[in-house]
Amino acid sequence: MKRKLIGAVVGAAIMSLATGQAYAQAKAPAPKLSGDMVKIGVLTDMSGVYSDLGGQGSVTAAQMAIDDFKAQAKPSWKIDLVYADHQNKADVGSNKAREWYDTQGVDMITDALNSAVALAVSKVTLEKNRILIDTGAASTRLTNEDCSPNTVHYVYDTYALANGPGKAVTKQGKDSWFFLTADYAFGHSLEKDTADAVKANGGKVVGAVRHPLNASDFSSFLLQAQSSKAKVVGLANAGGDTINSIKAANEFGLTKNQTIVGLLTTIIDIHALGLSTTQGMMFTEGFYWNLNNETREWSRRFFGKHKKMPSMLHAGTYSAVMTYLKAVQATGTDDAATVMKKMKATPINDFFAKNGKIREDGRMEHDMYLVEVKKPAESKEPWDYYNIKAVIPASEAFQPMSLSRCPLVKK
Amino acid sequence: MSEIFGIPIQAFMGQLMLGLVNGSFYATLSLGLAVIFGMLNIINFAHGALYMAGAMLAWMGLNYFGIGYWWSLLLAPLGVGLIGIVIERSMLQWLYKLDHLYGLLLTFGLALILEGLFRDLYGVSGLPYSIPEEFAGAYNLGFMFLPKYRAWVILASLLVCFATWFVIEKTPLGAYLRAATENPKLTQAFGINVPLMVMLTYGFGVALAGFAGVLAAPAMQVSPLMGSNLIIVVFAVVVIGGMGSILGSIVTGLGLGMIEGLTKVFYPEASSTVVFIIMAIVLLVRPAGLFGREK
Numbered sequence: 001m002k003r004k005l006i007g008a009v010v011g012a013a014i015m016s017l018a019t020g021q022a023y024a025q026a027k028a029p030a031p032k033l034s035g036d037m038v039k040i041g042v043l044t045d046m047s048g049v050y051s052d053l054g055g056q057g058s059v060t061a062a063q064m065a066i067d068d069f070k071a072q073a074k075p076s077w078k079i080d081l082v083y084a085d086h087q088n089k090a091d092v093g094s095n096k097a098r099e100w101y102d103t104q105g106v107d108m109i110t111d112a113l114n115s116a117v118a119l120a121v122s123k124v125t126l127e128k129n130r131i132l133i134d135t136g137a138a139s140t141r142l143t144n145e146d147c148s149p150n151t152v153h154y155v156y157d158t159y160a161l162a163n164g165p166g167k168a169v170t171k172q173g174k175d176s177w178f179f180l181t182a183d184y185a186f187g188h189s190l191e192k193d194t195a196d197a198v199k200a201n202g203g204k205v206v207g208a209v210r211h212p213l214n215a216s217d218f219s220s221f222l223l224q225a226q227s228s229k230a231k232v233v234g235l236a237n238a239g240g241d242t243i244n245s246i247k248a249a250n251e252f253g254l255t256k257n258q259t260i261v262g263l264l265t266t267i268i269d270i271h272a273l274g275l276s277t278t279q280g281m282m283f284t285e286g287f288y289w290n291l292n293n294e295t296r297e298w299s300r301r302f303f304g305k306h307k308k309m310p311s312m313l314h315a316g317t318y319s320a321v322m323t324y325l326k327a328v329q330a331t332g333t334d335d336a337a338t339v340m341k342k343m344k345a346t347p348i349n350d351f352f353a354k355n356g357k358i359r360e361d362g363r364m365e366h367d368m369y370l371v372e373v374k375k376p377a378e379s380k381e382p383w384d385y386y387n388i389k390a391v392i393p394a395s396e397a398f399q400p401m402s403l404s405r406c407p408l409v410k411k
Numbered sequence: 412m413s414e415i416f417g418i419p420i421q422a423f424m425g426q427l428m429l430g431l432v433n434g435s436f437y438a439t440l441s442l443g444l445a446v447i448f449g450m451l452n453i454i455n456f457a458h459g460a461l462y463m464a465g466a467m468l469a470w471m472g473l474n475y476f477g478i479g480y481w482w483s484l485l486l487a488p489l490g491v492g493l494i495g496i497v498i499e500r501s502m503l504q505w506l507y508k509l510d511h512l513y514g515l516l517l518t519f520g521l522a523l524i525l526e527g528l529f530r531d532l533y534g535v536s537g538l539p540y541s542i543p544e545e546f547a548g549a550y551n552l553g554f555m556f557l558p559k560y561r562a563w564v565i566l567a568s569l570l571v572c573f574a575t576w577f578v579i580e581k582t583p584l585g586a587y588l589r590a591a592t593e594n595p596k597l598t599q600a601f602g603i604n605v606p607l608m609v610m611l612t613y614g615f616g617v618a619l620a621g622f623a624g625v626l627a628a629p630a631m632q633v634s635p636l637m638g639s640n641l642i643i644v645v646f647a648v649v650v651i652g653g654m655g656s657i658l659g660s661i662v663t664g665l666g667l668g669m670i671e672g673l674t675k676v677f678y679p680e681a682s683s684t685v686v687f688i689i690m691a692i693v694l695l696v697r698p699a700g701l702f703g704r705e706k
Contacts, residue, residue, distance in 0.1 A: 047527070049636070052534040183680050211675075212683035216631065216640045219429045220675035220682075223555070227422060243537060243632045251542070251558045251630070253549065272536035272632065308534075 033334050035105040037078035040066070040321060043093060043100075043121065044111040044136065046085035049214075049239045052268045054136045057314040058111040059083045060306045065321035073329055082106065086117050093117035094124050101128040107334045108133060110320050113313060115139035115186060122151045129336050133324060135316040138186060138238075138264065140193075140399060143363040147406035150336055152343070154364045155316035156286045158190045158264075159399040164284035164370045164392050165261045166197025169232055174259055175203035178230035180221055180245055182237035183210040190236040190263050206230045215241065218248040226254050238264040243272055250277045266311050270385050275376040285369050286312035287352060288386050294351040309383040319352035355394070361406040368397040425555035426672045432561045432630075434668020435568035436623055440641065441648040441660040442572055443619035446579070449655030450592045450612045453503060453514040458645065459638030460522035461617045465491050465624025466633045467529055470538050480543040484567075484625050491621025492614040499613040504606070522639070529635040537634030546629075564626050571622060572661045579657055588612060647690045653703020663701060 042062050044054040059081070066079050082104065086093035093112070100106035101124065109125065112118045113136025125132040126148045133152045134142060140157045170177075177198050181187040187210070195205045207228050209221050222245065225233045233254060235245050242262055246269075249260050262269070262283040270278050289299030289309045298318070302310045310318075327342040328334055348356030353366035371386040379385060401409060440462060447455045468487040472478035478486065498521065506513045546560040579585040591598045591605045599605045624638075631637060648667055652659030667686055674682045681688075693701060 047530060047535075049535055051530075052536045209679050211679055214640050215683060216637075216644075217429075217433050219432070219561075220426055220672055221679065223422070223425055223429065224676065240535070240537065240632065240634065240636065243634075247630075247632055251560070253556060253558075268536050272539065274539040274541075276541070277539065 039080045039106045041100045041106040041109045042083040042111045048088050054113040054313045058317045061314045061318040062321045065318045069325045088114050090116040090120040094120035097121045097124045111136045125150045133320040136313050143361045144405040147361045151362045154320045160397050162193035163197050166194045170201040170203035174231040176230045177205050177232045178225045178228040179208035179234045181210050187236045218245045232259045234261045236263050278373045279375045281373045287315040298351045315352045365394040368392040421554040426676050430669035430672020434665035435565050437648050438661045438664030439568045439623040440645045441664045443616040444649050445660040447616035456519040457521040459642030460525040462620040462624040463638035465621030466628040469625045469628045470633045487625045488618040488621035492618035495617035496614040537632035540628040542629040647686045651693045653700025656702040659702025
């Protein structure tokens with residue numbers, strides 16, 4: 001019985017090896033376009049805490065990019081869009097990606113917000129030799145320890161979010177920090193990255209409190225932040241936790257004497273809270289709709305379809321899909337390595353990024369913005385929320401290549 | 412400065428006070444659950460969603476009809492109560508004779524539907540609801556800076572909890588109610604309309620959740636997920652207090668709020684777990700809960 005079982009297992013292993021080889025051989029003479037079409041998958045959180053940040057908006061943005069590309073470049077091939085809800089679960093996300101790659105002929109996956117999901121999908125993408133352009137996840141691991149020749153990290157990461165305020169705010173003389181940190185990997189790494197930037201610029205960290213994810217009440221934690229007498233309270237959390245922290249900070253009068261810095265705050269959060277609660281907050285954004293005519297023009301079009309202004313994820317997803325399609329057009333193939341080579345060689349110039357560059361480790365470098373939330377009286381129209389305090393140039397915004405822990409980077 | 416366990420007494424008192432605010436929400440919510448379980452034998456998993464609906468109705472009232480906070484405090488619970496009555500008449504009433512599990516599954520499904528509905532309409536980031544002007548500012552209590560609104564939350568919840576306890580335990584109406592749960596057939600034989608009482612009880616129980624929702628709206632972000640974050644803790648409170656015990660749920664709600672508040676100072680990482688640790692211990696030592704009676 002036991003021997004039979006072992007035999008079966010070994011047999012299965014040999015079978016899978018054989019089919020894997022057959023697959024690789026079939027793949028070798030790359031057809032110009034697999035399945036005679038390009039298929040793009042938006043894998044995102046459609047119903048959970050991050051669904052306003054990505055979600056349906058990302059699907060809309062990707063569809064806009066496809067429509068615009070068809071109108072401009074008039075390709076002879078078909079482009080198809082699919083999307084799915086990964087429910088913020090790494091296993092659901094990677095299974096969906098596998099299914100898409102194996103049975104539906106998906107060539108490229110985008111959005112993939114939530115770092116845990118992103119890391120899992122990146123592995124599947126490498127295994128299946130397709131492309132992941134991640135516009136939603138935050139973890140710097142995607143381009144460091146877990147970097148992959150098939151993955152691009154497009155919009156932001158924890159280094160970029162932490163570095164901007166850590167440096168700029170500290171240099172303004174607000175040099176003592178207290179952190180309110182979500183007690184899981186993302187919060188810890190955001191806190192660490194910011195603390196490093198604060199210390200490097202002559203500031204000090206006076207304390208931190210770790211709160212559980214989705215804590216319903218933040219008043220206790222904020223009272224601790226208040227009694228620390230730190231000049232800055234850094235919120236190393238995201239989504240609903242950030243929103244509730246800010247709301248309580250306002251109620252307990254922290255905003256009078258201390259500056260609240262959101263380390264992952266987006267326009268979606270500001271819209272949810274209103275300006276009277278958030279005025280004076282500072283944080284880093286990868287995109288703002290009201291920067292110039294180009295961003296306004298695109299964002300208003302997006303607004304027409306989605307009824308909300310775009311987050312940096314939405315704008316980034318449009319830009320990523322466009323960049324990918326242009327590279328396919330230019331190379332005449334959807335072979336991952338060829339397209340990736342082309343994307344890395346071509347600077348990205350659109351409303352989202354100026355002279356954006358995809359580096360060897362997969363990091364897309366572009367300018368980031370240090371923003372301050374306007375007072376209600378300064379806001380001239382709905383969604384007019386930010387004063388741009390500084391443009392952080394691409395070369396400073398992201399982790400320098402010299403510090404890279406990515407094995408692909410030759411030093 | 413004097414200290415308790417290494418922290419200044421001021422901070423200690425402050426955290427106790429904040430714990431009391433959270434405890435007020437726990438007490439009001441678990442009271443509704445206890446009333447429903449005690450009278451109907453239904454484990455109402457839709458409670459969190461109805462709490463959210465209360466907050467949402469307050470927001471909708473303000474933004475679509477210009478109804479202010481005070482009217483919302485009355486109207487939103489009524490609205491939620493009506494929703495509850497519709498649920499009871501159309502669905503729940505067929506389940507009383509069946510196992511608890513059926514009621515639990517039905518109400519859990521309803522909760523998911525309600526949350527999905529509001530999520531589809533308004534997204535997950537939530538909606539702003541500002542603190543009414545009367546409560547802007549804060550009291551300086553010497554040991555802490557207590558926002559006036561939070562003080563009002565404690566006061567309002569205590570009043571409502573006390574009134575509920577009084578009606579059920581000390582008035583003739585409450586006596587009928589208790590009789591109707593103890594022995595529905597006999598009570599009906601005395602000429603009391605039992606199905607009507609049961610319907611109103613469910614309506615009232617969920618109206619309490621709606622009331623807590625309106626109270627929470629200015630203090631927390633109004634969002635479709637606000638109920639699901641809270642409901643599990645509230646169930647733990649009911650279990651610790653003793654399923655169906657009115658007084659138990661009030662006292663345990665307030666007490667656990669304070670214990671949780673202190674945990675946030677001593678070991679913040681455990682603040683979301685401490686309630687469940689206590690629940691496990693209580694179940695081991697007193698399976699019927701602190702105030703429950705063994706049947």
